[in-house]
Amino acid sequence: MKKFATAAGVAPVLHRNSANLMQSMLDEVKSSITILPELQALIPALQGGELEQLEANIRHDGCREALLIWQTTQRIVDGSENDAPLNILVDGHNRYAICSRNNIDFKVMLRDFPSMQTVRDFMIDNQLGRRNLTPEQMSYLRGLKYRNERQAAGRPAQESSSPKQDDNETKLAQRTQDRLAKAFNVSPRTIHRDREYSEGIDKLVPDLKQQVLNGKQKVAKELIREIGRTISTDGAPLSLPDLLAYNTAPADTTSQLAPSQNAGFTLVKEIASRSAALTITSPTFQKDCDELISLLTKAKQISA
Incomplete structure (x- = not known):
C-alpha cells in the first residue's frame, strides 16, 4: 500500500477505506509544492503561442x-x-503556473527517485521526447545528457586529470559518446560538440539562455561552444552585451594580421575541436x- 508523507514527515499507511485520508494527504502535497530553479531550468520554454494555447x-477543459x-x-536534495520533507515538482511547471494563476484545481502523481541526479536524467529524457524542440534545444539537451551521465x-564532463587517469577517462568518455550518438542517430563528434554547446549555454544569464534556445536570439553555435571551452564556470553569467564583446575581441586582436594568418588561426581551432572529438x-x-588530415595539410601550406 502506498505511503504518503505529511508536512511533518509522518507516513501513515492508507487502508482500503481511507479515501478521505488519502485525499487529505494529496491536498497537503498540492499545497506545499516546491519548485527548484535548477530543475525548472532544464525545461525549454514553450515557443510562439504554445503557452497561450x-x-x-x-x-476551458481543466x-x-x-x-x-x-x-x-x-x-x-542538498x-x-x-530531514525536512519536500514535495518537489518534476513535471508540469507550466501547468502548475497556469492553474495557480487561474485558481484551477489539478491532480498530482507521486513518484520515487533515489537522487537529484536521477531526477535530472529523467527530466532530460522527458524533454528529449518532445517533438517540437528547436535544433538549439535538442543540441543543448543531448549535451546536458552527456554531462549528466x-x-x-563520478567524473566531470571535461576530461582532465592526472596522466595515469587520462587513458581510462578518454575511453569512458568515448563509450558514452558512442552510446549517445547511436541512441540519437548522430555522430560521436556531434555529441562532443553538443557537450561544449550545453556548457556554453549554461554560462549565459537565464533570459538570454532561453532566448537562444527557443531561437528568438540568434547566436552562432561555434561562439557558444567557444564560450563553453574557454570561459570559467566561476565567472558571472554572460549577458548579450558580454556575448557580443566576447565575439568581437578576437577580431580586434588579429585585425593587423595577414589574411593567411587569420585563416591559419581559424584552421587550428577547427583542428583542435575535431581532434578532441575523434573517437x-x-x-x-x-x-x-x-x-x-586534409585540414592539417591546409594548415601546413598556410604556414609555409
Whole structure:
C-alpha cells in the first residue's frame, strides 16, 4: 500500500477505506509544492503561442494531466543534515503556473527517485521526447545528457586529470559518446560538440539562455561552444552585451594580421575541436581522420 508523507514527515499507511485520508494527504502535497530553479531550468520554454494555447485549453477543459511530484527530504536534495520533507515538482511547471494563476484545481502523481541526479536524467529524457524542440534545444539537451551521465559516473564532463587517469577517462568518455550518438542517430563528434554547446549555454544569464534556445536570439553555435571551452564556470553569467564583446575581441586582436594568418588561426581551432572529438570506435572514424588530415595539410601550406 502506498505511503504518503505529511508536512511533518509522518507516513501513515492508507487502508482500503481511507479515501478521505488519502485525499487529505494529496491536498497537503498540492499545497506545499516546491519548485527548484535548477530543475525548472532544464525545461525549454514553450515557443510562439504554445503557452497561450495551453492556458486556454486548461481554462476551458481543466488540467487533465497530473503534475509529477517527487516526495523527498532536504537532505537528499542538498546533502545537508536537514530531514525536512519536500514535495518537489518534476513535471508540469507550466501547468502548475497556469492553474495557480487561474485558481484551477489539478491532480498530482507521486513518484520515487533515489537522487537529484536521477531526477535530472529523467527530466532530460522527458524533454528529449518532445517533438517540437528547436535544433538549439535538442543540441543543448543531448549535451546536458552527456554531462549528466559523466557526472553520475563520478567524473566531470571535461576530461582532465592526472596522466595515469587520462587513458581510462578518454575511453569512458568515448563509450558514452558512442552510446549517445547511436541512441540519437548522430555522430560521436556531434555529441562532443553538443557537450561544449550545453556548457556554453549554461554560462549565459537565464533570459538570454532561453532566448537562444527557443531561437528568438540568434547566436552562432561555434561562439557558444567557444564560450563553453574557454570561459570559467566561476565567472558571472554572460549577458548579450558580454556575448557580443566576447565575439568581437578576437577580431580586434588579429585585425593587423595577414589574411593567411587569420585563416591559419581559424584552421587550428577547427583542428583542435575535431581532434578532441575523434573517437576510434566511431563508424565514421576513417572519414573523420581523412578530414582531419586534409585540414592539417591546409594548415601546413598556410604556414609555409
